[in-house]
Amino acid sequence: MAFRFVRFGIKAGLCGAFVHYTIEEGVWGNxxxxxxxxxDLYKNVAPYIKEVPVEVPELPKVENITHASQHYWNQGVKITFTFLKDLPTHTIHWSKKGWEIMQKFAESPKAVSDKSD
Structure with a gap:
């Protein structure tokens, strides 16, 4: 039982340290x-990549990452607002579909013929 608490404490400590480190490094910032x-990561890792004997693709430049992240963020915003714009239409469609299904379930079941000889 004590081993479980120690194991949990170690895992929680590592997780907390990781989160603290990422906050200090600015991962969760602006x-x-x-x-x-x-x-900084590119500057520190790039020399080591050149020393690797295996062909490794070059790390993307910061400008490319920034542009791609802005593009995907904007696409997400556009899709979200398109969904919200069409939400009344979707709601009406889903309500009608649900009403049809409920009516189908509310109908009396068909009689099953007994074919015992």
Whole structure:
């Protein structure tokens, strides 16, 4: 029983340390902090990638990551608002469909013929 508490404590401590480290490094900050973190990571990792004997694709540049993240964010916003714009239509459609299904269930069941000889 005590082993479980120790194991849980170690896992919780590691998780907490990881979250604290990512907060300190700026992962959960604004986009400028994330871009700075990526630039630092790129600067620190790029020399080691050149030393690897296996062909490794080059890390994308910060500008490409920034542009891609903005593009996908904007696409998500557009899709969300399109859904919200069409929500009344969807609600009416789903209500009619639900009403039809409920009426089908409310009908009396058909009699089953007994074919015992």
């Amino acid at each position: 986009s400028e902090d994330s871009a700075k973190l990526y630039a």
